[in-house]
Amino acid sequence: MNRRLFLLATLLATPAAAQPADLMIWGGPVYTGVAPKAVDAVAVAGGKIVYVGSKAGAQAKLGPNTQVIDLKGAALFPGFTDGHAHLRGIGERELSLNLEGSKSAAEATARVKAYLAQRKPAGPVFGRGWIETGWPEGRFLNRDDLDPIAPDQPVILVRADGHALTANTAALKAAGITEATPAPDGGAILKDAQGRLTGVFVDNAMGLIRKLRTAPTEADRRAAFEAAFKVEAAYGWTGVHSMSVDWADVSLLEAMDAEGKAALRVYNAVDGDQAGPLFTTGPRASRSGRITTRAIKLYEDGALGSRGAALFAPYADAPTTSGLVVTSPETMRASMAKARAAGIQVATHAIGDRGNANVLDLYAGQDASKLRWRIEHSQIVRPADIPRFAAMGVIASMQPSHAIGDLHFAPARLGEARLAGAYAWKDMLKAGARVVGGSDAPVERGDPLIEFYAAVARKDLSGFSAPDWQPEQKLSRAEALKLFTSEAAWASFAENELGTIEVGRIADLSAFSVDLMTAPEAEIPKGRAVLTVVDGKVVYRAD
Structure with missing residues (x-):
């Protein structure tokens, strides 16, 4: 014995x-x-x-x-984390009318027509994913495209970036919108040369139409998260920094984790308008630690494609506008003060050079470094403002695939002079700033191999890059790897547990069929994930 x-x-x-x-x-x-x-x-x-x-x-x-x-x-890496995505939106993309990849307004319209014929949905129809850059029509999708195929049923289609939508005449009537309807602050209602509504609404004006949508049920939201977990795991992501999260989704995700149905690690940034409970409780996490909520998401401006990004000078291709500031400085300061008092991280959307400068000004004196506050996108930045990120300890949360998509229209929007601070990953690193990589899915496809390729090649998927597209901003393979691993861990306060493969670290691992560190750059986006491991458990394995 x-x-x-x-x-x-x-x-x-x-x-x-x-x-x-x-x-x-x-x-x-x-x-x-x-x-x-x-x-x-x-x-x-x-x-x-x-x-x-x-x-x-x-x-x-x-x-x-x-x-x-x-x-x-196949090659194994520390678990890849998408540093900026919209998790529920990824699932909703899989379950709803998806116009991603439409090569023309005519094709987008044909997809809507086929969807209506096959599904025969009742009530307003919502879809997402169209983007007009590269279309032969050279314009936004508008109500004249939709009215012939849906004269009586409201159809609302959100642009890929989520910062504009187009609605048909039936939707305008259902929402009570006419040519006399004023645009709210931080929004725009587009009209043609005759003053007639085109059906396009930008940023804050989108709410005038979105009110037609019935709020999703808990079952709807659960189904969307289940679809998103499946898609993201198959791409090789082990974690997601999920942006603009509804407060109700925090408890739902925690419940799914308790049920063993949260396949990935989720770091939530709650929508700033719904952050009151988080300011009261402070940072929170599920029992397993897989679902963490300790950030809020604020919005400074709109998007470049819909000309809502706030610029110091007018758009080169639309000299009557310089973009939109969608949230007042007073509202921003109030939210930031509450976040600071509660120890909450702030992640603020800013795309234009004026938008980024405004946020840096707002962050000044707010302990941004200690609380690891972030600017989401950091897309167009004046070169003189780049060193401020490092000096203030502000994280630049950037999505490399925006550069390969935007290269086909950003030069026209900005003019050559402003390209010097556009998608400037390398300059951010040289200045000493911390840069986190993400995808902004469902705005972009959300494939980590496309994001990695964009960071190291700075070309589109066909291998094209414009002569003035700043090739010196390309990253080394080692620098790009950090964007999605160790830097993503830092940005979520998990640098002692995640981000590298070392003894004692949590076993979050991603394996891809292509060796990202040695393969010719053109081969990188042709690969696929073969293994995804979270907390030491296999959550995806390719055939």
Whole structure:
């Protein structure tokens, strides 16, 4: 009996690192995010990394119940985190009318017509994903496109960036909107040369039409999150910084986590208009820690494509406008003061150079560095303002794929002079700023391989890049990797647990069929995720 007790005590006292691994991964390069040279294997036990090194050393961690995964040449990385996305919107894209990829207004209209014929939906129809850049019509989708196919049923279609929508005449009538309806502050109602409504509403004016939409039920929202988790895991993301989150979705996500239905790690930034409960409670997390809520999302301006981004000088292709400030400075200051008092991170949308400068001014003196406040997009910045990010400790949360999509219209919007501070990832890093990478899905596709490619190639998916598109802003492979791993961990206060493959870290891991560190750049977006591991558990594995 004494010997048995001694053996039991010895077993219980044995460090976790000495126990057999639950999961062993080898058979391809393992990039740790710590050293440039890849290692051969990683072992996981109890959700934590317990070994990193050679295959020979890893074999000592094998036990009778160890799950062994052979990468068969695929490359393993620290878990990729999407530093800016809209999680529920990703799921809704999968479940609703999706106009993404439409190559013309005619094609977008044909898709709507087919959707109406096949689904025969009752009531107002909502869709998303159209973007006119590159269309042969050279204009926004408008109500004249939609009226012939839906003369009596309201149809509302949101532009891909989420900052503009087009509505047909039936929707305008249902919402009670006429040519005499005034645009709210921070919004625009577009009209043609004759003063007739085009059906296009920008930024804050979108609310005039969106009121036609019935609020989704909890079942609807749950279905959207389930779809989003499936899609994101299959892309290789292990986590998402989810922006503009409805307060009701915080408790829903926590409940899904308790049920074992939250496949990924989610870091929530609650919509600023709904942040009252968070200011009262302070940062919160689910019991597992997989769902964390400690940030709010504010909006300074609109988007570049819909000419809502706030610029210091007028748009080069629309000299009568310089964009929109969608939230008053007084409202912004009040929200920031509450966030600061509660220890809450602030993430503020700013795209134009005036928008970014305004937010930096608002952040001044607010302990932005201590609270790790962020500017989401940081898209068009005056070169003189770039060093302010580092000096103030403001995180630049940027989405590389915006640069490969916008290169086809941003020069016309901005003019050549303003391109010097556009999508300036490298200059941000040189200045000492922390830069986090994301996708802004469903605005963009949301594929991490496209984001990584955009960061290192600064070309579109066909390999094209305009001569004035600042190729010096390209990142090295190592710099790009940090955007989606260690820097994303820092931005969510998880730098001691996530972001690298090291013993003692949480085992969030992403494997791709293409070696991001060595493959020719053109091959990167042709790859796919083959393995996604969260908390040491396989949540996606390719056939």
